[in-house]
Amino acid sequence: MAEPSSPYLTATADAYDAVADLYADFVRDSLDRLPLDRAMVAVFAELVRAAGPRPVVEAGCGPGYMTAHLRDLGLDAFGVDLSPALIDIARKDHPDLRFEVGSMGAFDMADGELGGLLSWYSVIHIPPPELPPYFAEFRRVLAPGGYLLLGFFESEGGPVLQFDHKVTPAYRWPIDDVADLARKEGFVEVARMLREPLEDERFRRGHLLMRRGRTAAADTSSME
Incomplete structure (x- = not known):
């Protein structure tokens, strides 16, 4: 895969490289206390398994803990991340899984190769004007009917907001706006979940489960 070229991609990779060990320790067991989040991932995995034996990528996999979780849910999962330091940790922690350095805006894979794509708090660092092409790339690598x-x-109902993420600048999005961006690239919404922040969290969490339509325009005939 190509190395990061846009300034924000390079800045994001450098920022995570600088704190890779600390970040990996912080997130490694984070799913243990998040039953609602695990439930969304479990539904995603069940739908992907039912659709057929295609691989799944975690786009922005960091130290690989979510990629390993997808494997434990029965998926043929691998991870991609901008940060070489985080990929090194992922490979060390999960030597049985495949991890690659690269950008989720330009995957090194064939059209329609994937049955599923997980982006777990990785699009948050993409400046809002730059986000739509990522959905186009997600659609390209997913098979028709594949899940995102x-x-x-x-x-929380407001506009897109930049905030002081502890690693590098990030953005909070209205869930309807994210759904609209995906819909314009041919995705059909399957489910959504909004979770209020825990005591030590600052913001509400959004989760969107989408299915790639059969054509470039969203297939709304099944949305009844």
């Missing part, structure tokens, strides 16, 4: 699951910080 997004996790992100939600702006």
Whole structure:
């Protein structure tokens, strides 16, 4: 895969490289206390398994704990991340899984190769004007009917908001706006979940489960 070229991609990779060990320790067991989040991922995995034996990518996999979780849910999962330091940790922690350095805006894979794509709090660092092409790339690599699951910080009904993420600048999105961006690239919404922040969290969490339509325009005939 190509190295990061846009300034924000390079800045994001450098920022995570600088705190890779600390970040990996912080998130490694984070799913243990998040039953609602695990439930969304479990539904995603069940739908992907039912659709057929295609691989799944975690786009922005960090240290690989979510990729390993997808494997434990029965998926043929691998991870991609901008940060070489985080990929090194992922490979060390999960030597049985495949991890690659690269951008989720330009996957090194064939059209329609994937049965599923998980973006778990990875689109949060993409500046809002730059986000739509990522959905086009997600659609390209997913097979028709393939599933996309997004996790992100939600702006609680307000506009898109930049905030002081502890690693590098990030954005909170209204869940309806994220759904609209995906719909314009041919995704059909399957389910959504908004979770209020825990005591030590600052923001509401948004989760969107989408299915790739059969054509470039969203297939709304089944949305009854």
